[in-house]
Structure formats: C-alpha cells, structure tokens
Amino acid sequence: MNPHHGCAGGVHLAVAPHPITSRLSPLPPLPCYPPLHPQKEGGTPPEPALASAAHQHAQVYFNLISSVDPKFLNLTKVDEQIYGEFRKTFRDLKIDVLDPEELKSEPAKEKWRPFCLRFEGVVEDFNYGTLLRLDCRKDYTEENTIFATRIQFFAIEIARNREGCNSVVYSSAREVKKKTQKEKAEWGERGGRGGEGPARSGLTRGQRLLLHRGRGETPTSKHEWRSRGMA
Numbered sequence: 001m002n003p004h005h006g007c008a009g010g011v012h013l014a015v016a017p018h019p020i021t022s023r024l025s026p027l028p029p030l031p032c033y034p035p036l037h038p039q040k041e042g043g044t045p046p047e048p049a050l051a052s053a054a055h056q057h058a059q060v061y062f063n064l065i066s067s068v069d070p071k072f073l074n075l076t077k078v079d080e081q082i083y084g085e086f087r088k089t090f091r092d093l094k095i096d097v098l099d100p101e102e103l104k105s106e107p108a109k110e111k112w113r114p115f116c117l118r119f120e121g122v123v124e125d126f127n128y129g130t131l132l133r134l135d136c137r138k139d140y141t142e143e144n145t146i147f148a149t150r151i152q153f154f155a156i157e158i159a160r161n162r163e164g165c166n167s168v169v170y171s172s173a174r175e176v177k178k179k180t181q182k183e184k185a186e187w188g189e190r191g192g193r194g195g196e197g198p199a200r201s202g203l204t205r206g207q208r209l210l211l212h213r214g215r216g217e218t219p220t221s222k223h224e225w226r227s228r229g230m231a
C-alpha cells in the first residue's frame with residue numbers, strides 16, 4: 001500500500017490515525033500533559049509515562065520531517081485555519097529560532113491565550129502540553145526543547161513547514177543519505193575490481209584482510225580500515 005495519501009494542500013503519511021481527523025495523519029496522539037487551564041482532576045498518566053510518550057512523539061515527528069519534504073505535510077485537518085489565525089495574530093514572530101520569552105513571558109501569555117481559545121472544540125485537547133523545539137534546525141534535546149500547549153506546537157510547526165524553516169532538517173538528512181549511498185557504491189567498486197572474490201556482505205573481517213593482502217592493499221592505519229568499511 002502506498003504510504004502517501006493525497007489531499008488538498010499536501011500529503012498525509014499512514015502512520016497512525018490522528019485523534020482530530022478521520023484521515024490518516026503523520027503523528028500519533030500527542031502525550032496528555034495537564035492542560036493550561038485544568039478542567040478535570042485525575043486520569044492523567046504518571047510522569048514517567050508522560051515523558052516516554054512525549055519522547056516518542058518528538059522522535060516520530062522529527063523522523064517524519066527528516067524523510068518527507070515538510071512543505072507538503074499536513075499535521076491536522078485544519079492546518080489552513082491554524083496557519084491563517086497564527087500569522088494574523090503573530091505576524092512578525094520569528095519561528096526559525098524561538099525566543100522562550102515569546103511563549104512564556106506574561107505579555108506573551110496574554111497574546112497567546114485568546115489565540116489558543118479560538119481552537120477550543122476545533123483541535124482536541126488544544127490546551128494540553130507537549131514538547132516544542134526552539135531551533136528548527138536541530139533535533140529534540142534538553143537544551144533545544146520547551147514545554148508548550150498542543151495548539152502552540154501545531155501553529156509553530158505548521159508555520160515552520162509552510163515557510164520552509166524545517167526544510168533544513170529534510171535537506172540535511174538527504175545529504176547524509178546520499179553520502180552513505182556514495183560510500184557504499186565506492187566500496188562496492190573497489191571490492192569488485194577485476195571480478196575477484198565474493199561480495200563484501202559474504203566476507204568476514206579476516207577474509208577481507210586476506211583479500212586486500214593478495215592485492216597488496218593491506219590497510220596501514222585505523223583510519224584506512226574505517227574508510228574501507230573494515231573496522
């Protein structure tokens with residue numbers, strides 16, 4: 001089955017059903033941290049479970065934007081509405097590298113609160129918490145992560161995807177993949193020169209050493225071993 005499902009304005013990847021849409025979405029359900037304005041007591045998973053769910057969601061999302069051009073992704077069924085309202089309210093907000101004060105200061109909270117409330121009943125658990133990267137060029141790390149509401153995550157990441165900020169993640173991942181494929185191809189050419197010997201995948205390290213000794217090509221340094229894929 002083709003993992004790409006066409007839809008207006010982008011693609012959805014068949015990873016898990018999203019809780020706010022009947023279509024397949026690239027994201028699993030976001031972890032249920034306590035909401036910004038708690039409405040119910042109890043029923044919240046213990047902290048270790050929350051941390052594990054948040055980490056899983058973060059890795060799924062980062063792997064997604066590393067493997068698919070983010071400009072073509074839809075994170076919800078109301079991406080257009082979220083993006084439009086976001087840029088109408090936060091016209092000049094710098095989203096490639098976020099300043100935590102733009103989310104956490106008292107003036108910022110006063111501006112974010114009415115924006116978030118517009119999506120009550122539109123985005124499920126809109127005011128529950130999740131993890132958000134500060135620098136869009138980097139992965140989720142302790143230094144690069146901030147706690148935000150779910151609708152803030154969607155608003156900022158949808159904007160990052162549409163405005164090309166997250167493309168650097170996708171481009172970097174593609175470069176790494178190309179480099180790996182090139183190195184494998186070069187090794188295959190060296191290993192198959194003259195039709196000698198079996199394929200690399202069938203050789204042990206000792207057999208590869210004997211093969212190269214027979215060619216007078218014994219690696220002389222640890223670096224050379226690694227460059228030939230024999231370390």
